[in-house]
Amino acid sequence: MSVIVRNLAKHYGEQKAVNQINFEAKPGRILGFLGPNGAGKSTTMKMLTGYLQPTSGQAEIAGKDMKLEPLEIKKLIGYLPENTPLYIDMYVREFLGFVAETYGLKNRSKRVEDVIKLVGLTQEQHKKIGMLSKGYKQRVGLAQAIIHQPQVLILDEPTSGLDPNQLTDIRALIKNLGKDKTVIISTHIMQEVEALCDDVIIINKGALVANAAIADLKKEHAGASLEDIFKKLTQ
Numbered sequence: 717m718s719v720i721v722r723n724l725a726k727h728y729g730e731q732k733a734v735n736q737i738n739f740e741a742k743p744g745r746i747l748g749f750l751g752p753n754g755a756g757k758s759t760t761m762k763m764l765t766g767y768l769q770p771t772s773g774q775a776e777i778a779g780k781d782m783k784l785e786p787l788e789i790k791k792l793i794g795y796l797p798e799n800t801p802l803y804i805d806m807y808v809r810e811f812l813g814f815v816a817e818t819y820g821l822k823n824r825s826k827r828v829e830d831v832i833k834l835v836g837l838t839q840e841q842h843k844k845i846g847m848l849s850k851g852y853k854q855r856v857g858l859a860q861a862i863i864h865q866p867q868v869l870i871l872d873e874p875t876s877g878l879d880p881n882q883l884t885d886i887r888a889l890i891k892n893l894g895k896d897k898t899v900i901i902s903t904h905i906m907q908e909v910e911a912l913c914d915d916v917i918i919i920n921k922g923a924l925v926a927n928a929a930i931a932d933l934k935k936e937h938a939g940a941s942l943e944d945i946f947k948k949l950t951q
C-alpha cells in the first residue's frame with residue numbers, strides 16, 4: 717500500500733508550516749523523514765494520519781483519499797505520535813487490550829500477548845503505564861501502533877528516549893516490519909537512517925529539499941555523508 721502525497725500544505729496564519737510537498741512512500745521500503753526542528757515533520761505526519769486537516773493538497777493511502785475516507789484509512793495505518801498520548805493509569809496489558817477492542821480485533825488476548833513479546837515489554841507488562849520509564853512508554857506506543865497489523869506505519873521519532881540496547885532491538889523490529897509494510901519514520905539520528913531506511917526525504921522550513929533513495933542522494937552529492945548532505949541542504 718503506497719502513501720502518495722500531492723501538494724500537501726498546512727498554514728498557520730502567515731506561517732507555511734508545510735508548503736506544497738510531494739512524495740511517495742512505497743511498500744517494502746522504509747522512508748526516513750528528516751528535517752531540522754520545526755521543519756514540518758510532525759505536522760506532515762499528523763496530516764497523513766488524519767489528525768490534522770491540510771490547508772490544501774492531498775494524502776492518498778492505498779488509493780484512498782484521506783479527506784474522503786478518513787475512517788477506512790485510519791484502520792490501515794499504525795501511528796506513533798511524537799508524544800504518545802497514553803493512559804497513564806491503565807496497566808500495559810489493559811491498555812493494549814483496550815486498543816485491540818477499539819479496532820474490533822478477534823483473538824484479542826493472543827494479539828496483546830504477541831505485541832508485548834514483539835516490542836520487548838514482557839517484564840513490564842503488569843505495570844501501570846505511568847510507572848514505566850520513558851523507553852518502555854515508547855514501546856507501549858509502538859505496540860499500540862502495530863497491534864492491528866497495519867500495512868502502513870507512520871512513526872514520529874520512534875527511538876527517542878531509548879537506551880543503546882533498546883535502540884538496537886527496536887530498530888531491528890522496525891526493519892523487520894518494513895519488509896512487507898510501508899514505513900515512514902522521522903528521526904534526528906543519521907546513523908538510524910543509514911541503518912534502517914531505503915529512501916529519504918528532507919524537509920526544511922516546510923519545503924522538501926531532498927527526495928531520493930539514500931544511495932542515489934549520496935551519489936548526487938559526490939559520496940558525502942548523510943549528515944553533511946543534511947547540513948548543506950538545511951542550513
Ligand SMILES: Nc1ncnc2c1ncn2[C@@H]1O[C@H](COP(=O)(O)OP(=O)(O)OP(=O)(O)O)[C@@H](O)[C@H]1O
Pocket residue numbers: 728733751752753754755756757758759760798
Ligand atoms: N498548532 C500550531 N499552531 C501554530 N503553529 C504551529 C502549530 N503546530 C505546529 N506549528 C508550527 O509549525 C512548524 C512545524 O512544526 P512541526 O512540529 O511539524 O515541526 P517538526 O519538524 O516536527 O519539528 P521537531 O523536529 O522539533 O519535532 C513549527 O514552526 C511550529 O511552531
